Amino acid sequence: MAEQLSFEGFEPGGKRKRPPQPGAKPGFGGEDEHGFFLALRPTEEMLDAFEQLAQRLRGEHGLKAGPRPKELFHVSLFSLGRYEGPQEEADQLIARVLAAAATVHCRAFAARFDRVMSFGRGAHAKPLVAVGGEGLMALATFRETLGDTLKQAGLQIAAQAHFKPHLTLLYDRGSVPEQAVAPIQWTVREFFLIHSRIGQSRHEVLGRWPLEMAASS
Secondary structure, three states: OOOEEEOOOOEOOEEEOOOOOOOOOOOOOOOOOEEEEEEEOOOHHHHHHHHHHHHHHHHHHOOOOOOOOHHHOOEEEEEEEEEOOOHHHHHHHHHHHHHHHOOOOOEOEEEEEEEEEEOOOOOOOEEEEEEOOHHHHHHHHHHHHHHHHHHHOOOEEOOOOOOOOOEEEEEEOOOOOOEEEEEEEEEEOEEEEEEEEOOOOEEEEEEEEEOEOOOOO
16 A cells, blocks of 8 residues: 655545535535545556557456556556645645655656556456566655655655555456566656546646656766
């Protein structure tokens, strides 16, 4: 389970519900749920590769569900939880994350996914994910650096928890045992702050920050 940021206005592991406030402007209230998270996104070419992998596994294992929309493919780094409330309040909190993320200075790195597996058991819909081993060590190191930067900015990180980098391909009641696949790799050159409209399959990029490229010799 990944760590979650914890600060006033967001509840780690769940959404924050508040009663309507007199005079509050419409924004994140009502029936909508809004999630925020820091993430990596594959290049366009690799988005296609992950989509093709999902389709192949779907056929090989008799899965019913189709792949997620490829524009939703991502690797989560830190979740900010779910939120309902006045937009002005959320804007203030998101601004803190934007400011902290802008101070991160890291080199671009390669991320390689070479295995797949279903997370979880039972009859419910389970995520079928792409994972990796040594090819994701640099990703894990980057996440540690990002977490340290967020802490220094006063954004409290929950107690250390196991983190397994993964990219969710689809959700299905069927299970796929862990197995090797042809590697899918790209050079990570930026990271993102994403606003997810829960249940609507919509992601909006709120911020994106480039990583430093190695100087050419």
